[in-house]
Amino acid sequence: MGNKKHIIGYNTYILVWLSLLALTAITVSIAGIHLGDYTLLIAMFIAAIKSALVINIFMHIKFDEPIFKVFLALSGFTLLIIFVLTFFDFIYR
């Protein structure tokens, strides 16, 4: 939707794709190690990096108008609140 056209080279796309695969591999291997309470935290952290890559590069948000970033931040904030509130049950149950 932006007025300027941004062309990203194939190299970048392939690099991002490989990073996503690598991060997935890390998530799977970490699931096998017993890290206790930290397992979820690390998995979420890796997932956050992966989605940032997809959103910025594949979905072109990095190069688009600020309003889209606002929209995304809003959705991300809502998701964060939903997580926090769910944990009021999960942690204290």
Added chain:
Amino acid sequence: MANGVIAIEEKNFYQQSTNKYSGILSWLLTTDHKRIGLMYLYTISFFFIVGVIIGILMRLELLTPGKTIVDAQTYNTLFTLHGVIMIFLFIIPGLPAIFGNFFLPIQIGARDVAFPRLNLLSYYVYVVGAILVFISLFLPGGPIDTGWTFYIPYSVRSSTNVSMAILAAFILGFSSILTGINFITTVHRLRAPEMTFFKMPLFVWATYATAWIQIIATPVIGITILLVIIERTFGVGIFDPALGGDPILFQHLFWIYSHPAVYIMILPAMGVVSEIIPTFARRTIFGYKAIAMSSLAIAFVGYLVWAHHMFTSGMSDTARWVFSLLTFIVALPSGVKVFNWVATMYKGSIDPQTPFLWVMAFIFLFSIGGLTGLVLGSLATDVHLHDTYFVVAHFHYVMFGGTGTIFFAALHYWFPKMFGRMYFKKVANIAVLLFFIGFNMLYFTKFIMGYMGMPRRYYDYLPQFATLQEISTVGSWILALAIFLMAGNLIYSLRKGPKAGPNPWGGVTLEWHIPSPPPMENFKEIPTITHEPYDFSQLKEMKNES
């Protein structure tokens, strides 16, 4: 609000098509937002009537203790279908898909929505979802019997066609998301040049806020439904405790969508109220910005309260008091709206036409629904009332007394604009009165029964509930009579009603500046906005325009 936008003797959208086809194909393949709105109207009304008939059958079953017309298993499927149809096929899409589609572009001075083809697609996605619901009734296994909430573990273990029915809900969700995307883009991109955000009519504000909920919340139910299907099909332990899953997690995920969905239902209705009251009170709306902002506030706060549906589910005590506390916050923006509406009427020159009467019924019924919500939002009282008729009464007052009533109000308000004809007002007013009587007989008795301990979803009851159950059933007959009288009046008026002019009510938002029914692309020229949205001083200018 606008100058020089009256089109003279232009073909209306019934006479002119957006595609090369004529007849039925010109409708089925149309990209005109008004035609798509009408297709939604016919389809959604059909499902509403189906839902009403199922409701009447349920009430008939409860006329006497024990078996009256159906057995217990059939009763289970009836209340499930009543819920699924009324929620997913009627009340969620009802106002945005019909009136949002028809009037949102007109009210902001646009020729159509931002993505007209996506709009048509969302209609067909809705139809596919609806057809799947009906197919699921007739396949081996039988109709779904879990209740519309599909709670685990029963929905994993039930041998009925749960997977197909919830897949239908999944597909219907996509229709909702597509509509939401379309409306947000339309509001951001297609407003007439001088139509700033704070000059938008409040129905547009409400629909805009709703669209955000549709986009952000609906994917959650989508994922949840897929997880249930995976669990049913492959036996993966996600929610079922027998397989190591967490059933409360399902309730969290379900209500993370389904509570905001309550606001998908009620917010557009509140928008319609904010249109109708100024028009019939001949007074600019009191607290325009407060109402606009309260729509966004409701949309946001709606995300923070979902677990108040789960106080007795076994979730942690901390979560229970946190969600109880947060629930009370919702009352604030809702209160802002109600007080502003009442203040708008104060010293107004009120003309109690049919749409206004519907709105009065709404304020009364919705206030009861809202206040009993506070009773249920309090932890201690909820433990007593949870899963009783009190809850059933509460959400019918909110959903049916709130959104349903405003669905009828909107239909009566915009009917002359949509069809170019007026209905018979006396008959319409009688229908409002009958509705009000029938509604309270049907549902107020449920508050009393619930308080006395009558559980919901039971096909039988103890002798002490007999009288109230009878009153409730008779109420359902009066209510049905009102609905059929109203529908009959409107259908008859489509052809035989007196012709309506461009502005039969003296409204001032943009739809009242163009002919009834509107021309194909609404405006010959994109209108110039010269007034605030509810500035009635422009009525004189408008008379000169025509």
